[in-house]
Amino acid sequence: MQRKTINTVIVLGICSILSILVIQAFWINSTLKAQETNISIQAKQDSLQLRQFHEQVKVALRNVTEEISTYIADSSDLYGRVKQVSTNYYQVDINEDLHPYYLEQLLKREFYDQNITQSFQYGIYDCFNDSIVFGNIIRYSTEKYYEPISDTVAGITSPNLDWDQEDGHYFTVFFPNVTPISLADYPKSKSPWMYLIAIVAFILLFFAYSIRVIIRQKRLSEVKTDFINNMTHELKTPISTIGLSSETILREDLSQDKERLERYASIIYKENKRLENQVERVLNVAKLDKEELKLSKSTFSLHEILEEAKDNFEFNQLKDKGHIHLELNARKDEVYADEVHITNVIFNLLDNAIKYCQEDPNIEISTNNYNQGVALKIKDNGIGMKKEDQRMIFDKFYRVPTGNLHDVKGFGLGLYYVKLIVEQHGGSIKVNSNLGEGTTFTIFIPFK
Secondary structure, eight states: OOHHHHHHHHHHHHHHHHHHHHHHHHHHHHHHHHHHHHHHHHHHHHHHHHHHHHHHHHHHHHHHHHHHHHHTTOOSOOTTOEEEEETTEEEEEESSOOOHHHHHHHHHHHHHHTTOOOOBEEEEEETTTTEEEEOOEEEEETTTEEEEEOHHHHTOOOOOOOOOOOSSEEEEEEOTTOOOOOGGGSOOOOOHHHHHHHHHHHHHHHHHHHHHHHHHHHHHHHHHHHHHHHHHHHHHHHHHHHHHHHHHHHHSOOSSOHHHHHHHHHHHHHHHHHHHHHHHHHHHHHHHHTTOOOOOEEEEEHHHHHHHHHHHHIIIIITTSOEEEEEEOOSOOEEEEEHHHHHHHHHHHHHHHHHTOSSSOEEEEEEEEOSSEEEEEEEOOSOOOOHHHHTTTTSTTOOOOOTTOOOSOOOSOHHHHHHHHHHHTTOEEEEEEETTTEEEEEEEEEOO
């Protein structure tokens, strides 16, 4: 998949998500407005019913007051005796003592006539004794109309009804179930914005994951293509050399020229071994992927392998064009591991240090004991690498891009093999590099 195609997919995906967000935001906004309108209408209806209730209560209490005044032959003006102290609390002034039972009967009758079906509680204040008498909660029912019950049975907590310490008599009526109208009391559904945010977050995560997979697959495809090209070139070279040498031997009579015959035979042998090694590297990695590779562990000295590797590379590859310095500081260097694979790990790292160096290689190898194991550090003065390359150099088939230059050969399997072998031994590997300043690999191998 080309980069242009990926960019198109990203743009279309973002446009689709934005379209969903706009539509969802529009519908959510419309829903919230409709909800607010319904609540406002319900609040107005309840407010109207509450005003009607207040008027009914005032009419009932004026009728009760008028009847009380008639009973005691009181001819004073009844105007202003009924006072609404709060939403559910009323006070009525009277001039004489009043029997609680008589007041209760009057209140029941008048409330019934005014179609007031709310539970209520009354209290009578006597200024001579400076005391107030409270009645029980009077609950309305369709069967018994108004029935006195205790606060506990009603499930209502009677408030402390305050009274004015003034000359005169009055009684109070309290409606415990009548509350002020408030928009905050109306139930509202949970904000749909939270659901939208959750859905959008899920979509974004899925979209980001999909893009990541697409980009990863694109990079993997490019890496595999590069691997196939490299492998084709690496295999064709020894095959061509073997073919030319064999053709020369067959075409010419070299029975009398043993020197040329041995030279061509040597070329065929070396190229065949080279081809065999390349195939073996690929097969080893395949075995590691399938977890079919069995390690043959034994106890050996890591310092001895490092000294042998130094002598081998200085003799075969460096040839007075570079140096390998050893600083073997580990007091305990014997590890229990697969000697062959650990040797291959060291050889791979040293081979990379030499191949990726544009001047005379100067390699420093040091060891130290750390946390029940040996820390092996290989530092070179090569070309180094970028930070983004350091995160991927241990991936299978990955090779650091070198533009149009192909002076360094390989399959991109060396460091992948190194990492797998080290981890198979319970160790770890880290890389630290700066472009143009060299690279340092640090390997930790436990004793057991």
